[in-house]
Structures are given as C-alpha cells and as structure tokens.
Amino acid sequence: MEPLIHSSEIHYCDSLTKYSRRKTIPVRVGDVIIGGDNPIVVQSMTTVDTMDTQGSVEQCIRMIESGCQLIRITAPSIKEAENLRNIRNELRKRGYQTPLVADIHFTPNAAEIAARIVEKVRINPGNYADKKKFEVIEYTDASYQEELERIRERFLPLVKICKEHGTAMRIGTNHGSLSDRIMSRYGDTPLGMVESALEFLRICEEENYHDIVISMKSSNTQVMVQAYRLLVQKLNEGGFKPYPLHLGVTEAGEAEDGRIKSAVGIGTLLEDGLGDTVRVSLTEDPEFEAPVAKALIDRYTNRKNHSEIPAINEYPINPFDHTKRESKEIYNFGGQNVPRVITDISRVENISEKEMKAVGHFYLPELDKWKMNDLGCDFVYSGNNPIPFMLPNGMREIQNYEVWKNAQDQSNKYPLFSLHEFQSASAYHAELNFLEVSDTEIESISDLVQNRKDLVLILKTSNAHGMPALRRAFVRLIQENNSIPVVVKVSYPDQTADQTMLYAATDVGGLLVDGLGDGILISLEKEGAHTREEILEQIKLHNNVSFGVLQAARTRMSKTEYISCPSCGRTLFDLQETTAMIRKRTDHLKGVKIGIMGCIVNGPGEMADADYGYVGSGKGKITLYKGKEVIKRSVPSENAVDELIEIIRADGMWTEPETI
Structure with a gap:
C-alpha cells in the first residue's frame, strides 16, 4: 500500500471530497479574464495558413460562433507574426473582439513582434531558447546555472515587451518537447515538465510580471494529470502566486477517441477544481472543438450543491505517480488482469445472436461460428432478460440474482446481488458472484466481503460529485486493507453521445488514472424509452466508450x-x-x-x-x-x-x- 499522505499535505486542490474551484489570480487577455472568480474560458486554434489573412479571419469567425472565446494562431516566423496585425484588424473591423494568442516555437524574435500586436503569446519553454538534439548532457550546478542565465538573457526581452504592452503569456510545457537540459537533469517525468515551466516563471516573477497562464500538456493522460497536480503543489510550496491553468491533452486524436482521451485528462482535473481555460485538441476542424470543451465545463456550473461526501483525512494514493490499487484475483478480475468490460444489454428482450454485434461479438450463421473484434466485451449484464442461446467462448453472462437462482444452467451464468439479497441469500455461485453497492454503503460491507474469494464489487454512486464520491469509497477499502476487485458502474439519463463519452471518461477514467478500478459498466438503467434499434445503438455506444476509456487511461490497450x-x-x-x-x-x-x-x-x-x-x-x-x-x-x-x-x-x- 502507498504511504499515507495527510490531507494537510495535499496542496494541489482545496478538497478531495468537496467541489471547490481553485482560486487563482485573474489574468486579463483583452476583454476576457482568465481565472479569479470568472467562468472557465473555452479556446481553440486555427488550422489555416497564418499568411492567408482572409482564410484565417473566416475560420476565426466560425470558431467564435461555435463558442470559442480565445483564438490561438501559429506564428512560426517573423512574417506570420507580423501578419497577425492584419488578421486582428480585419476581425475588429467586422465586429469581433475575441482576443488572439500567438503560438510560438523556436523563434523568440517572432514572439517579440507578436507580443506588440495580439493580446497573449504562448511560448513553449522546451524550445523557446533551446534546440532539441536528444543529447544527454552532464551538468554541474555551476554549468546548469550558466544555462539558466542564457535562458534569462533570451527570454527577458519578451517579458519586458509583454509588461509594456499589457500582453498576457502562457508558459506551455509539452511532455514530448522537454529540452535536453531538463531531460538530462529530471528525465522524461512530470517533475521535469513542472521544472521546465518554473525556470521561466521565476524570471517573470523577478521582473514583477504576473499576467501568466501555465499548462502541462501530454498525450499520455496519466502524465498530464500528474504534471498539473504537481505544478499546483510546487506553486503553493514555492510561494509562487496561484496562476491560472490552461488544460489540454495534446494530440488527443479524432472523433470518439479524441473526445474520450481529452475528457480523461481534462475532466479528471476539473473534478478537483483545477482549470481556468480549456482547449480540446481534435484532429478535426477547430469549430468542432469548442462545443466539446463547453460540454466538459458545463458539468461544473452547479457542482457546489452536491451531497456531502465524508472527508479524506489520510490519502493512501500517490497523486503524482500511477500505482494500481492492489486487488486479489477473482476469476479474471483484479490481480494482474486488465480491467474488464461489462456491457449492459438488460433492456433487450430475447436478444438474438445477430444483435450481439453491438457488444463486439459477431455470429457467422453459414459457419455456425463466432468472431470477436477488438471491442468484444468480457461480460454482458442481461438483468431480468436472460440470453436464449449459447454464448461464444470467452464471453460470460451476468443475471440478476432472482433470475439466476431459478436458472437451469447456474454454473455458466453469474449472479448480481443487491446488498440485501447478498446478506439473506442461501445460494451463491461457486466461482464468481457480483455484489452491487453504492458509495454510501461501503462503510458497512467490510466484514461481509473481506475474506470472500468468489466476489467482485460493482460500485456506483448517486452523488452529483460522482468521481470523488467513488474515489472516497476506494480510499475506504484501501484503508481497511480490503483487496476485493471493484468494477465501477456509471449511468446517465438520456443525453447526447458526446456527453456520454465525456462523462464516462471523466467519472471512470479519473479513477483509472489513479490506479483505481478493475472494470467498467455503463448502465442502461436511466435511459428513457427507445425502440429496439435505438437501444442497440446505445449498447454499442456504451461498449465502445468503455474500451475507449480504458485505453485513454492507459490501463487496457485494445486497439490501435x-x-x-x-x-x-x-x-x-x-x-x-x-x-x-x-x-x-x-x-x-x-x-x-x-x-x-x-x-x-x-x-x-x-x-x-x-x-x-x-x-x-x-x-x-x-x-x-x-x-x-x-x-x-x-x-x-x-x-x-x-x-x-x-x-x-x-x-x-x-x-x-x-x-x-
């Protein structure tokens, strides 16, 4: 078990159980204020060549109309930086006041020009004053200090220009572009990412310049979450001002995968009150990014009103390093097994072999054989509607206890108990049983389940602050040295496919990033009335999202x-x-x-x-x-x-x- 961390040592969020937005200094970017008591800001980035003034302007307008409040434009050289003036002037002429951000890599002279034109510049400390050669360099303290002096000399002109013109700055560290200097001293780590930003931040503070936003982006959600948490921890411990955070998972990808991956990283941090501006990076036209970011942000509008969750006084999880919770192996759950996918098909009566394609299993009638794709679920939950045919080898059926106890073939089906049913049951499966409990029931089950070698928990919550409520239940199990495997169950009322992807990725992915959870079950129980075809589409969505969440959290790689x-x-x-x-x-x-x-x-x-x-x-x-x-x-x-x-x-x- 991880060493216990007292709650007083947790500085990266206000509370592990009560929703509270981290209070930061406000940073003005044109007419938009990031941080402070202001709403979280949505931003995106143009894809048109910066030298194409009209094309850039038209795309900016589409982005603004889709909900984008801050627009980033690349300025890879002096000519693009200078053309930002033409883009900005044309937007203002057409009545759009949305602030612009110049994105800078490798070219300090372009940054110095852009800072006089637009409202904000983004610099990457990994390549602003360094050229990456993937070299390992041995530094003494003196030679390392010489490097910092070189960086200061290169960076100071930009700081002074930003101060003079009232231009904000984002110090945006990227996991994959850490300098050779940082890599040589700190390695390819969240700490290296944080120190990369702090080197530049110290220079800004020495110059009394504080209009700064910071980001810690990575395509690896575990690294990304750990880096942001560690950044806030270091800011607080080091006496820095509480600067606002820009959240993003870099290179998230496209379509469903991009949305899920973004939500695992961004949503996990939003749950703990971190984040003041958000960009969802999709390999799609930028006007499709803002609505996804807004859907993530909107979940927290009224989050303060959630039911109370008991406080965590000692935290047995290292929030800065991924370690899987130790769980005993029960059947194929827990232990060294990958997290399992249970797909809910309980609302389909007399499901056919053909309809099982919704859960990734394909029946070939001409061969009388089954095939499975990469998203073939491990278990199906049929509830009160038992499956009327033999399942393919490798997939198993879970039934409600009342159905299972009257089944003719009990050995090849597995029962799901409520807490009351489990306490009073006279029969159990010899190998594998499932007990569904809520986070509020977790306190009362320890003696009941502690020594069982045939039991897996299905853990759910009705708390609006869902992920922390579930996390609190896991903490309780760890503190009791209870190593029972736990499948996380989530359910959502009728909503868009995007919302289901984002919410499940946040609620379950946020736990997986911290090593919590041995499986996922997205329930149909809150879905409204649908046709059979619509229910099957919902099942397919839930199945695919389940695998996507496990992959995005880096806990089960099932596809490219x-x-x-x-x-x-x-x-x-x-x-x-x-x-x-x-x-x-x-x-x-x-x-x-x-x-x-x-x-x-x-x-x-x-x-x-x-x-x-x-x-x-x-x-x-x-x-x-x-x-x-x-x-x-x-x-x-x-x-x-x-x-x-x-x-x-x-x-x-x-x-x-x-x-x-």
Missing part, C-alpha cells in the same frame, strides 16, 4: 492508438485526410501507437509515446520514425503510408487484417 495533432497553420499536409487514410490501413494493429504529426514542431518530441511516427518535413515530404529514431527521410507523401507499413512489418508488429 493514433497520437495525431490538431491541424494548424504549420501543418504540411491535410491531417484529417491523412489520419483517416492511415487509420484505414492500420486500425487492426491492436495496441500499436502511431503518431501523425503535421510538422516537426509536433514531431519526434510531441509523439513521445508513439511506437511509429509519420511527420511532415516539407511540402509533399514525410519523415518516418520508429520511436524517436528517424528511419526514412523525405519520403514522397504518395508512398509514405506503404513505407510506414513496411517499417512496422520489418519490426515484427504487422499482422494482416481479418474480415468479419
């Missing part, structure tokens, strides 16, 4: 992961089209991570977690990577996907796709 950046003005090819093309050829490669980056800025560093990389290196030219190693340079784009597949094949990771 695409670490693809959102497009921007630096991009050297059509990211959406290219991502779709690569996905079409490779999405059967289970557990393989492929980075798809539009330019070298978001290249080998940003895709730090990828197994293989596809990076724009010039017009019509692609550089291909294995990890961070360049394998082929300047590959013509028309051949690049084939060449990428050959690299994967030569590495022994390629399999031929099957048709179902």
Whole structure:
C-alpha cells in the first residue's frame, strides 16, 4: 500500500471530497479574464495558413460562433507574426473582439513582434531558447546555472515587451518537447515538465510580471494529470502566486477517441477544481472543438450543491505517480488482469445472436461460428432478460440474482446481488458472484466481503460529485486493507453521445488514472424509452466508450492508438485526410501507437509515446520514425503510408487484417 499522505499535505486542490474551484489570480487577455472568480474560458486554434489573412479571419469567425472565446494562431516566423496585425484588424473591423494568442516555437524574435500586436503569446519553454538534439548532457550546478542565465538573457526581452504592452503569456510545457537540459537533469517525468515551466516563471516573477497562464500538456493522460497536480503543489510550496491553468491533452486524436482521451485528462482535473481555460485538441476542424470543451465545463456550473461526501483525512494514493490499487484475483478480475468490460444489454428482450454485434461479438450463421473484434466485451449484464442461446467462448453472462437462482444452467451464468439479497441469500455461485453497492454503503460491507474469494464489487454512486464520491469509497477499502476487485458502474439519463463519452471518461477514467478500478459498466438503467434499434445503438455506444476509456487511461490497450495533432497553420499536409487514410490501413494493429504529426514542431518530441511516427518535413515530404529514431527521410507523401507499413512489418508488429 502507498504511504499515507495527510490531507494537510495535499496542496494541489482545496478538497478531495468537496467541489471547490481553485482560486487563482485573474489574468486579463483583452476583454476576457482568465481565472479569479470568472467562468472557465473555452479556446481553440486555427488550422489555416497564418499568411492567408482572409482564410484565417473566416475560420476565426466560425470558431467564435461555435463558442470559442480565445483564438490561438501559429506564428512560426517573423512574417506570420507580423501578419497577425492584419488578421486582428480585419476581425475588429467586422465586429469581433475575441482576443488572439500567438503560438510560438523556436523563434523568440517572432514572439517579440507578436507580443506588440495580439493580446497573449504562448511560448513553449522546451524550445523557446533551446534546440532539441536528444543529447544527454552532464551538468554541474555551476554549468546548469550558466544555462539558466542564457535562458534569462533570451527570454527577458519578451517579458519586458509583454509588461509594456499589457500582453498576457502562457508558459506551455509539452511532455514530448522537454529540452535536453531538463531531460538530462529530471528525465522524461512530470517533475521535469513542472521544472521546465518554473525556470521561466521565476524570471517573470523577478521582473514583477504576473499576467501568466501555465499548462502541462501530454498525450499520455496519466502524465498530464500528474504534471498539473504537481505544478499546483510546487506553486503553493514555492510561494509562487496561484496562476491560472490552461488544460489540454495534446494530440488527443479524432472523433470518439479524441473526445474520450481529452475528457480523461481534462475532466479528471476539473473534478478537483483545477482549470481556468480549456482547449480540446481534435484532429478535426477547430469549430468542432469548442462545443466539446463547453460540454466538459458545463458539468461544473452547479457542482457546489452536491451531497456531502465524508472527508479524506489520510490519502493512501500517490497523486503524482500511477500505482494500481492492489486487488486479489477473482476469476479474471483484479490481480494482474486488465480491467474488464461489462456491457449492459438488460433492456433487450430475447436478444438474438445477430444483435450481439453491438457488444463486439459477431455470429457467422453459414459457419455456425463466432468472431470477436477488438471491442468484444468480457461480460454482458442481461438483468431480468436472460440470453436464449449459447454464448461464444470467452464471453460470460451476468443475471440478476432472482433470475439466476431459478436458472437451469447456474454454473455458466453469474449472479448480481443487491446488498440485501447478498446478506439473506442461501445460494451463491461457486466461482464468481457480483455484489452491487453504492458509495454510501461501503462503510458497512467490510466484514461481509473481506475474506470472500468468489466476489467482485460493482460500485456506483448517486452523488452529483460522482468521481470523488467513488474515489472516497476506494480510499475506504484501501484503508481497511480490503483487496476485493471493484468494477465501477456509471449511468446517465438520456443525453447526447458526446456527453456520454465525456462523462464516462471523466467519472471512470479519473479513477483509472489513479490506479483505481478493475472494470467498467455503463448502465442502461436511466435511459428513457427507445425502440429496439435505438437501444442497440446505445449498447454499442456504451461498449465502445468503455474500451475507449480504458485505453485513454492507459490501463487496457485494445486497439490501435493514433497520437495525431490538431491541424494548424504549420501543418504540411491535410491531417484529417491523412489520419483517416492511415487509420484505414492500420486500425487492426491492436495496441500499436502511431503518431501523425503535421510538422516537426509536433514531431519526434510531441509523439513521445508513439511506437511509429509519420511527420511532415516539407511540402509533399514525410519523415518516418520508429520511436524517436528517424528511419526514412523525405519520403514522397504518395508512398509514405506503404513505407510506414513496411517499417512496422520489418519490426515484427504487422499482422494482416481479418474480415468479419
């Protein structure tokens, strides 16, 4: 068990159980104020070439009308920085006052120009004053201090310009682009990310410049969450001002995967009151990002009114390092097993073999065989509607206790008990039983379940502050040295598919990031009346989201992961089209991570977690990577996907796709 941390030592949030937004200093960006008592701000980034003034303006307007309150535009060189004036003037002429942010990498001179034009500049401390060469450098304290003096000299002019012009700044650390200096001293760690930002922040504070927002982005949700928490902890311990936070998961990807991955990282932090501005990075047109960010943020509008959750006085979880909660192995739950997916099909009467495709299992009648895709669930919960046919090998059925106890074939079905049923039952399954309890019942079950070797908990809550309520229940189990496996159950009333993805990713993903949970069950119980077809679509959504949440939290890799950046003005090819093309050829490669980056800025560093990389290196030219190693340079784009597949094949990771 992790060493206990007293609540007084937790400085990254106000409370682990009571919703409270972290109080920060307000930072003015034009007419928008980030932090303080102000609502969380939604932002996004243009994808049009910054030199295309009209195209940029038209896209900005579409973004504003979709709910974007802050617009970031790339300025990779002096000419783009200077053209920000034309874009800004045209927007103002057309009646749009939305503040603009210049995105800077590698080019301090561009930042110094942009800071005189737009309301905010974003700098990346990993490449503002450094050129990354992936070198390991041995530093003495004296030589390290010399490096800090060099950074100060390079950075100070921008700070002074920002002070003079009232321009805000974001110090935006990215996990994949830490400098060689930081990597050499701190390694590829959340601490390295935090120290990278603090080096620049100290210079700002010495100059009495405080119009600063900070971010700690990563494509790895565990690293991202840990880095933000550690940043706030270090700010408080180091006597810094409480600067606002910009939240984002970098290179989240597209469609369902991008939304889920963003919500696991961003939602986990919002639950603890962290975050003052949000950007959801999707490989889609930027006007589709703001509504997703707003859907995440809107959950917290009235969150303060939630039911009281007992306080956590000693915390047995290290919030800055992922460690899976120790649980005993029961059947195929807990222990070293990956988290399991239980899919609720309980509202479908007399479900057919054909309809099981909603849960990733496909019946082939001509062969009288079953096939399963990467999203084939482990268990189905049929409730009071038992399945009328033999299930494929590898999938199991859970029934309500009252149905199970009257079933003819009890050995191949598993019962789900309420607490009352479990206490009074006369029969149990010899190997595997499920007990459904709420977070408020967790205090009373310890003696009942402590020594059972045939039991898995299904844990739920009705508290509006759901994730912390469930987390509090896990803490109670850990404090009692109770190692029973726990499946987290969540349920939502009728809502959009996007909301289901975002809410489940937050409520369950936030627990998984902290090593809590041995499975996921998204329930149908709060769904309204639907046709059979609509219910089956809902089941398919829940099944797919369940696997997506486990993957996004890095706890079960069941499908190919695409670490693809959102497009921007630096991009050297059509990211959406290219991502779709690569996905079409490779999405059967289970557990393989492929980075798809539009330019070298978001290249080998940003895709730090990828197994293989596809990076724009010039017009019509692609550089291909294995990890961070360049394998082929300047590959013509028309051949690049084939060449990428050959690299994967030569590495022994390629399999031929099957048709179902």
